[in-house]
Amino acid sequence: xxxxxxxxxxxxxxxxxxFKKSSKKKxxxxxxxxxxxxxxxxxxxxxxxxxxxxxxIVEEEMEILLMQxxxxxxxxxxxxxx
Numbered sequence: 298x299x300x301x302x303x304x305x306x307x308x309x310x311x312x313x314x315x316f317k318k319s320s321k322k323k324x325x326x327x328x329x330x331x332x333x334x335x336x337x338x339x340x341x342x343x344x345x346x347x348x349x350x351x352x353x354i355v356e357e358e359m360e361i362l363l364m365q366x367x368x369x370x371x372x373x374x375x376x377x378x379x
Contacts, residue, residue, distance in 0.1 A: 300372055304328060307365055311335060322376050329369045336362045 300321055307328045339359045347355065 300325070300376075303365075303368055303372055307332065307369070310361065310365065322373065325369055325373045325376065329366065329373065332362055332366050332369065336366065 304324055311328075311331055336359070339355060339362060342355055343352070343359065
């Protein structure tokens with residue numbers, strides 16, 4: 298996945314419409330920060346008592362967040378090496 302596609306997919310999943318364009322490194326760092334915040338919120342939500350359907354939805358969201366964080370870390374590492 299390219300950097301532009303990653304940024305676009307994360308913007309869509311976080312619901313960010315107006316995200317200022319800046320350097321790729323800064324953009325990735327900001328998105329990773331927001332992804333980590335969203336992950337913390339999701340972890341807290343999982344600690345509460347939820348119905349089976351709601352829990353499953355939240356767990357799926359958590360898996361998506363973890364995948365996006367992994368991809369973002371990989372892309373950021375690649376950018377920092379250059």
